Amino acid sequence: MTDTDLTVAPAAASATTAFIPAPATPYQGDIARYWDHEARPVNLRLGDVDGLYHHHYGIGDVDHAALGSTDDSAYEKKLIAELHRLESAQTDVLLDHLGAIGRGDTLVDAGCGRGGSSVMAHQRFGCKVEGVTLSAKQAEFANQRARELGIEDSVRARVCNMLDMPFETGQAAGSWNNESSMYVDLHDLFAEHARVLAVGGRYVTITGCWNPRYGQPSKWVSQINAHFECNIHSRREYMRAMADNRLVPQAVIDLTPATLPYWELRATSSLVTGIEEAFINSYKDGSFQYVLIAADRV
Ligand SMILES: C[S@@+](CC[C@H](N)C(=O)[O-])C[C@H]1O[C@@H](n2cnc3c(N)ncnc32)[C@H](O)[C@@H]1O
Numbered sequence: 001m002t003d004t005d006l007t008v009a010p011a012a013a014s015a016t017t018a019f020i021p022a023p024a025t026p027y028q029g030d031i032a033r034y035w036d037h038e039a040r041p042v043n044l045r046l047g048d049v050d051g052l053y054h055h056h057y058g059i060g061d062v063d064h065a066a067l068g069s070t071d072d073s074a075y076e077k078k079l080i081a082e083l084h085r086l087e088s089a090q091t092d093v094l095l096d097h098l099g100a101i102g103r104g105d106t107l108v109d110a111g112c113g114r115g116g117s118s119v120m121a122h123q124r125f126g127c128k129v130e131g132v133t134l135s136a137k138q139a140e141f142a143n144q145r146a147r148e149l150g151i152e153d154s155v156r157a158r159v160c161n162m163l164d165m166p167f168e169t170g171q172a173a174g175s176w177n178n179e180s181s182m183y184v185d186l187h188d189l190f191a192e193h194a195r196v197l198a199v200g201g202r203y204v205t206i207t208g209c210w211n212p213r214y215g216q217p218s219k220w221v222s223q224i225n226a227h228f229e230c231n232i233h234s235r236r237e238y239m240r241a242m243a244d245n246r247l248v249p250q251a252v253i254d255l256t257p258a259t260l261p262y263w264e265l266r267a268t269s270s271l272v273t274g275i276e277e278a279f280i281n282s283y284k285d286g287s288f289q290y291v292l293i294a295a296d297r298v
């Protein structure tokens with residue numbers, strides 16, 4: 001079974017994940033296993049707030065009035081809702097940068113996780129959204145949520161490698177990576193986005209990247225890599241790989257100041273995972289940045 005076979009078996013593929021392609025590399029097999037087994041309360045309990053399940057972080061100011069007093073017995077529940085609100089706000093900012101998307105368009109969510117961003121994109125634009133993830137468990141979860149919402153004809157997730165996606169050349173009006181580009185070679189990734197995007201289409205990523213002004217990846221960045229088995233790229237690598245693949249940045253936004261309140265709030269919660277200190281310290285010492293890059297496919 002190859003990725004290409006998925007294109008000739010759409011019914012089976014859309015039903016769920018009946019055909020699971022073999023991982024392209026041993027590393028991708030490790031990443032598939034990682035996400036198949038992931039069930040952190042910080043992700044599931046936030047998703048339970050309204051049924052949008054994210055595997056990315058939050059941006060924006062904390063609403064302290066909504067949180068109320070830490071003495072309140074409902075405080076932890078409010079804190080979870082607030083962290084989730086900030087994670088959905090992050091997706092809203094990503095979607096803001098896709099430009100004008102029509103109901104008849106197709107969007108590609110590369111590294112879609114449990115599908116929260118895909119659902120939000122469909123709810124905003126009314127269009128088709130095609131997600132891809134290495135994890136069969138995540139694809140099943142995302143497709144189950146789409147069925148529960150009655151949007152399975154418009155939103156689906158498939159198990160496949162985002163470096164070799166089962167989409168026609170020029171098929172997508174927009175595509176994105178929401179915190180998923182640190183698992184792949186950027187030249188390979190942007191070559192594939194440039195292939196599936198229509199000329200004039202828009203690509204958006206929100207990602208963490210190491211800051212070339214710092215020099216090399218800091219110990220905090222290395223800690224984040226080890227924690228998630230990923231390989232964080234530098235800001236320079238993003239710019240270079242886009243330029244080499246007909247993706248011309250239209251907006252580059254440093255979201256680091258906007259994500260710090262999320263991390264500082266998360267560090268006070270009962271759902272901490274132990275990685276909070278690495279994010280906070282690396283954002284503060286300037287070695288790591290949280291950025292949005294929106295690029296035109298020219
Ligand atoms: C941190 S999660 C982000 C999920 C989602 N974008 C979100 O914002 O909730 C990283 C995702 O990237 C996916 N991923 C990593 N490497 C991939 C690859 N080569 N092809 C497809 N998906 C990949 C993982 O399976 C996982 O779903």
Ligand SMILES: CC(C)=CCC/C(C)=C/COP(=O)(O)OP(=O)(O)O
Nearest residue numbers: 040042043054055056179207208228
């Ligand atoms: C910005 C960077 C470097 C992100 C790395 C990719 C990643 C694991 C994102 C969050 O996933 P998650 O929501 O599953 O993580 P957590 O359990 O920490 O909330």
Ligand SMILES: [Mg+2]
Nearest residue numbers: 042043055056
């Ligand atoms: Mg999370």
